[in-house]
Amino acid sequence: MSHVYQPLLISFLVESGGAATIRQLAQEFALADEASVLHYEKRIKEMPVPVLAKRGVVSKRAELIELQVEKLTYVQSSQIRAACEKRIADFLQSRGVEIWSGLLEMDPVPSTVRYDVLKRDRKCVLCGAAPEIDSDVRLHVDHIVPRSKGGSNEMSNLQVLCSECNLGKSNRDDTAFGEIDDGKANAETV
Numbered sequence: 001m002s003h004v005y006q007p008l009l010i011s012f013l014v015e016s017g018g019a020a021t022i023r024q025l026a027q028e029f030a031l032a033d034e035a036s037v038l039h040y041e042k043r044i045k046e047m048p049v050p051v052l053a054k055r056g057v058v059s060k061r062a063e064l065i066e067l068q069v070e071k072l073t074y075v076q077s078s079q080i081r082a083a084c085e086k087r088i089a090d091f092l093q094s095r096g097v098e099i100w101s102g103l104l105e106m107d108p109v110p111s112t113v114r115y116d117v118l119k120r121d122r123k124c125v126l127c128g129a130a131p132e133i134d135s136d137v138r139l140h141v142d143h144i145v146p147r148s149k150g151g152s153n154e155m156s157n158l159q160v161l162c163s164e165c166n167l168g169k170s171n172r173d174d175t176a177f178g179e180i181d182d183g184k185a186n187a188e189t190v
């Protein structure tokens with residue numbers, strides 16, 4: 001959407017009385033970014049809504065999501081919001097900015113590097129699962145040191161994991177399961 005950056009910036013500056021911080025501008029850009037809005041619509045429908053609906057916390061009628069509680073008092077609303085904000089802050093502190101999935105998509109592993117990593121490892125470096133043996137196996141290119149902790153998109157920081165091992169490996173864990181491509185064995189396993 002680069003062709004809209006300049007008019008967006010000028011129009012927001014005018015609206016803000018002539019000045020705005022980079023942060024404020026970035027937030028305005030994010031709101032106008034249809035791709036990221038669509039991304040979050042999809043995420044919201046896939047994840048929190050079904051889980052919370054199952055627990056009876058929210059209901060979903062077509063595109064409308066409603067909290068399934070009696071009218072909240074001001075104090076109750078404030079307490080719920082404070083508890084949710086604390087939860088987000090705690091999670092952000094323990095996992096880093098990577099919880100915001102959009103950040104990962106902004107700087108994906110280049111497809112040529114992805115190809116080279118798959119060619120190098122060929123199978124899950126943890127459990128050995130390979131699509132040649134089991135056609136249900138899906139291989140992922142995983143960051144040994146997570147992006148949120150400064151891990152790079154270099155081959156030495158990438159390894160092939162199957163979806164199951166990838167799910168089992170949390171972002172906090174920077175264990176290299178196999179050998180990394182500089183030839184140094186880093187065979188620590190969990």
Ligand SMILES: [Zn+2]
Pocket residue numbers: 124125126127128129161162163164165166
């Ligand atoms: Zn595996």
